Amino acid sequence: MTGPEIETLIQLLAKLPGLGPRSARRAALDLLKKRETLLKPLAEALDLAAERIVTCTTCGNLDTIDPCSICAGAKRDVSQICVVEEVADLWAIERSAAFRGRYHVLGGVLSALDGVGPEDLSIARLVERASASEVKEIILAMNATVEGQTTAHYVTDRLAGTQVQVTRLAHGVPVGGELDYLDDGTLTAALRARRSV
């Protein structure tokens, strides 16, 4: 039906998250229809990304420079490190503009069933960074999933030998949320984590 070039394109697109074989075929066709406006600019962007983007050897963020612009940023607070599972989580916190410290990307969560152990995550590097004298607080911002919480517990344990204060994100009522719609688990967590006003 189609040449091997198109087939290869479809197969590669189908490996992207959220795309099945059918949507990959549609994406490929769309790219080929918009050759000048989409296909070529995309190819150039991909090429550039492959060439220039590197993983920050300090925190695990993705950037064109190493250390990344956050680690190298003169205005960032060096006393706080926020630990996240993936770069996507780092981006989410950056979008909020609520945190001015630096980050540490673990690169996943502990999962014995998936064969992901502490040596596969950037935990030793985190302990090393936490031992630096300017670091005062480590904020654990793992997902509130079973694996995320297991990993948070593990990281806390590994940081026990350092002088830093270890904190974690609060769990509770979402901003703009109605109590009536919250599940029992979230409400219980919110009640437990209440504070005086």
Place this chain on the structure above:
Amino acid sequence: MSQAVSAVSLPAASAAERRAAVVRLSLTDFRCYARLRLDIEAQPVVLTGPNGAGKTNLLEALSFLSPGRGLRRARLAEIDRRERGADTAAPWAVAAVLESGRGRVNLGTGHEAAEGKSTERRVVRIDGHPARGQKDLAQYLSLVWLTPDMDRLFMEGSSSRRRFVDRLVYGFHPDHAGEVAAYETVMRERGRLLADGSADAAWLDALEDGMARHGVAIAAARAEVIRRLDSAAAERTGPFPVPRLVLTGEVDAWLGEMPAVAVEDRVRDALRAGRSHDAAQGGAACGAHRTDLLVTYVAKDRPARDCSTGEQKALLLSILLAMARELRGERGEAPLLLLDEVVAHLDGARRAALFDEICDLGAQAWLTGTDDELFAGLRGRARFFRVLDATVMPR
């Protein structure tokens, strides 16, 4: 029809208000049913027909209106209807219109075979909109069932009794399902680590902390519900036997003696001390997964497993009816009762008492049986259908 009832009889109308009932059930490619649409009123439903006609399949379809794997615990793909000799099957769907004191709501659920993936998923839609998950169903409807598979509940190993207890708890605390799933995940993770011979104590600590937190939450919810059902069942005198319900297990005993936080510490300590044992034996020697439910026939002071088949069935019914009464007290409406081949085991007095109790509760019960005559006591109080070769006809 429902208007006529409310006009002539006030008690019936108030019972209907307290009833959550399916008034329309539609099946698509569900086991033997290619397509079925059943319009009913908010009253009990009796399905009779020969073996293999499709009665239990209807109850199974209804059981998917609650979270979980349905009353047969089948894999989703097993339920897809398959033409004889065909390689492929069409994914199934169940839709229902539910009527309750809060109005009407459309519930839909079905098997979604993801494109190009081997994983299968059950999707849920509420009033036409995708729900966040199966858990959302529990806000609209609670369901209780009794099937012939449960006849051996008191004779088998403890895992099926634990599942039974957990289903009772889901009715009161829908979030219990999440706790159970989380507990099982961390326990499997710990099992794998121990089996791999990992000596990473901090990782094991983290997993055991999860087992302690989720396990104690599970045990506390079970204890609360079992206590409620035990006293609710004891209040009732009638032809049904009064059961005594006791949870037996280390964690359950500790919860009776000390605060939950102290129990968590104790579970953590026990798991840490038991690592080498668990590594050799597999599993975990301590935790909420070792709880058992001990049921005693009070009047005879006899454990349920030593009772006759009919007595065991009656004890189970006592527990389920106690749950239905408690749920009605708490939520203002009785749960849907799915009673598969239940009445055949009961003597005449118990059968009559069961029918009266169903009507008193204002519960929409779906009862199946092979013989019409067994349900004579429900004539005029229920809708009767004949099920034959995957067709359902009113009688």
